[in-house]
Amino acid sequence: MTKFELALGLSQREYEAICAGLHREPNELELGLFALNWSEHCSYKSSKRFLKLLPTTGKRVLQGPGENAGVIELENGWCVAFKVESHNHPSAVEPFHGAATGVGGIIRDILSMGARPIALLDSLRFGEFSDPKARRLCVGVVSGISHYGNCVGVPTVGGDIYCDDAYADNCLVNVMCVGLLKKSELKRAIAQGVGNKILLVGALTGRDGIHGATFASEDLVGETEAKRPNVQVGDPFTAKLLIEATREACQLPELIGLQDLGAGGLSTAPAEMAARGGVGIAIDIEEIPLRDPTMTPYEILLSESQERMVLCVRAGSEQKFLQIYRKWGLAVAVIGEVIAERVYRVRHEGRTIAEVPISLLVGGAPEPDFVRIAHRTARGGTMRPAAEAHSALHGDRSWCEALKRLLHSPTIGSKRWVWEQYDHMVQINTVIGPGAHDAAVLRVKGERFALAVTLGGNGRYCALDPYEGGLRAVCEAVHNLLSVGAEPLGITDCLNFANPTVPEVLWAFEQVIRGMADAARAFELPFVSGNVSFYNQSETRKIHPTPIVGMVGLLRDIECRVPMGFQREGDQIYLLGKLSGKVGGSEYLKVFYDAWGDALEPTDLELERKLFQTMLTLAQQRLLHSAHDVSDGGLLVAIAEKSFVRGLGAHLELDDLSEGNLFGEWPTRFIVTVAPEREDALTELLQSGGVPYRRLGTVAGDALEIAGERILVEELRQAYETALDL
């Protein structure tokens, strides 16, 4: 094999598979097509086998994995489309543009389903902020998301941020987009009907990011400098026009299918559309509107210029579509047509310059050998850091001081610095926005119901125990939705991992998926979309296995939403779930002992299911004055967060104080408040639901009081609000 082929990232075995499939050697252009379509990023060749473990069906699922986004039915003919995607490698190289173009890509995925994008969420991972490089990356990423999301008019309503040395060389930028559509508007990324036309719409095609997909399918090592594709620059202004124009185009019955151009550009999107429709596509390369007329066919086909989409429209209706896109000042051209032969044919001035069978190009990539081998042999081991158990208690540490210090850690503290840079209100649907609760709540104009959305995941748990970590990631998302009173409906996930050819990495990958799958089955929740990002490692560092879980839920009546914070003095504070558990994996151990602990408290899925039902009933009956799940930082942090909302303190009647009880982070717990006169109704419901509970105390005053110690809410709030200061 020549140097050229190797540089494209194809293996010898893959090259042979191509020759065997074509019955000849590919030419340079064809090889480029294969390099992109068969890249890990586009083909999922190493992950496919494992992704099959995830449950994907359910009675509300209108579209599961396999399209640009998943779609779930809501009420009154409304549906929600959603997906999360990573832009890790580009953001590590150029945080501003990398993150910005990540936002653009996921928005177009939602657009492809016929939906209007109504919300964004972002999940970010950086090194510790004591490292200036981590701070610089964070500032760049946040301003990139702010730049793009704000301009394009989609509110950024949620997400999370963690800092950990594991991400020092490979930051993670996962963005989720949520769209709303009527069931009748649903579209697919499909090409059908011989003779129908293929249109390219949006921005001009330039020399951007050629080979971005193959770049994202390799480790980030120093010498990639030379291989590094040009940084792609997004144009949110064009993206906004593309949204409006495409929403118009979606109203025309002659639109057969549409697909965004992401990684791989024109070398992958039309082929995927043809694969779904069981047809072929021929494109005429000279018809493509270019930014630079000197581009070669190879560059045109592999360009990853942003803000472009491909449409398949009924023959004869082209003019209608051309008009719409021209009205919005966008580039638009008929670049090809649907053909009967199931090939992807590229023509240049009438001459065929590349032609490959669709079935070989899309989905034909053989599973790499290492997957089979690793799958058989790999075990955990090196993923687990040696860490000491800290079952012993704290000695003379003050609980108040410990709490204050935890609240000041960037992972726990307020992310206001971030989300105040995001327009989280545009479209005027954001009833509960960032920083206000466990999940964001969006109203649907003219409807009684509302949507709740959440995105997040904890890599440290997965590094300790990938199965339990994967399971928790799903549980936590469920809790976030239950806290606001919403019923979880569907899941999207982004699996961020290191190099999959390392057996332990692949082992952890499988464990995480098994954990997520078991949790999803317990709640009968389908995975409807997702994304895999491998190769997040450098010469010296691997990221933690980091599944990021996005979830959408339904609040049947927006008036039944439950606030997070303490509402009234005298309200009674209850803990739902068990009080006692291990401290392993907690932020507390990290901050005070620089350790992880030896094990995570295992999650009790039976109890999870009971809590699920009970929390829904409590919300429907409007019994609760507030609810908040216990997650990062543990019990006291959750209580402090409840006190910040209105500056109301609490008398806590806790006597069994231990690090595990106060700062352990196992899930399956909520802290709720109830009016004193409804206490009996609450406890009755908890008993009949089989949920263990205990009374923690009373909402009162302007301080938290615990076992004789007392600290002003305002003092804690100061620590919390100043945790992120970049």
Place this chain on the structure above:
Amino acid sequence: MRAAVVVFPGSNCDYDTYYVLKDLLGVETDLLWYRETALHRYDLIVLPGGFSYGDYLRAGAIARFAPVVQALPEYIARGHGIVLGICNGFQILTEAGLLPGALTKNISQRFICKTVKLRVENNATPLTQLFRYEEIIELPIAHGEGRYIAPPETLERLKRNRQILLTYHGENPNGSVENIAAIMNEKGTVFGMMPHPERNSEQLFGTGAGLKIFRGLVHLV
């Protein structure tokens, strides 16, 4: 009463503003494409928030040349009705010279989205007539270029003629001179404000102070 909300390429609060006027207040309202110039049929023209032309070069710098903006001076001179610029709309009006001063990058150099407190400095205008003088109200802001500045003579004139309508109260989020958040022209026919009244027009989102601004403008007293 008939209102228009202008749609520039890149507007993104156009529909929100339309929704408040049309669906919440029941005002006959059109979304008006930026190429339109027949404005006389409208009593109120709103230039909404967003990023017209991507806010490239300077916020509002390109949009001020749009046909609809070019037609505004005549609309105003003939007294056909009132013009309101919200956020990006305010930026366009200052760029076009229809309101004095300029809106520049926030002192922090960052975009900022939050609810702020404002003080009503003049309640004898259509925009503010439903508030008490010096009343403190809450409205969201969302902008990267909202720092109002103007030469001293202009500021003098603004104060003398009571053209300053709203000022930031408590905290000045962007560094605007004299805490200025909203102004009008001398005749009281052109209004510009950085805060977004359409984002606090329902109880779901706060106090509903924004709806009072629209009610005042369309004389639904």
Place this chain on the structure above:
Amino acid sequence: MKEFVVRVLIEPKPELFDPQGQAVERAMIELGLKNISGTRVGKFIKFKLKAVSVQQAREKVAEISQKFLANPVIERYSIELEEL
């Protein structure tokens, strides 16, 4: 027709406070560039222009700068032309 490379430099008027300039100056000093003062941050627009003469080119660019590229309330501009 001649072809020119045009550069329009736009900066905040001298009498105006330039918070961005101040922030950049502070950062430069922190990074060890002592002995600096009066930092201003502006914009820089570059393009190619065909015109019959330098004079015509300059006039045209001045007009567009005045009208569009700079905001005279807050900015001033200078034009540099180079014939290709």
Place this chain on the structure above:
Amino acid sequence: MKEFVVRVLIEPKPELFDPQGQAVERAMIELGLKNISGTRVGKFIKFKLKAVSVQQAREKVAEISQKFLANPVIERYSIELEEL
């Protein structure tokens, strides 16, 4: 010590897409400035610097431009010095 007026001009690398430049170019054409092409929008930083020699001044400014003023992944810069 000598004193210099320093100008650092920063622009997007030529191979990168500059959507702002494109939008500004379109606007200039619509406003009647035909015959233009290749518009790029960049930044312009101006300050005064004291240094012992032109050479030292230039070295220092190059260093700070590289390290801080310009982002070498996406931008290139040029330095202009003038002695006062």
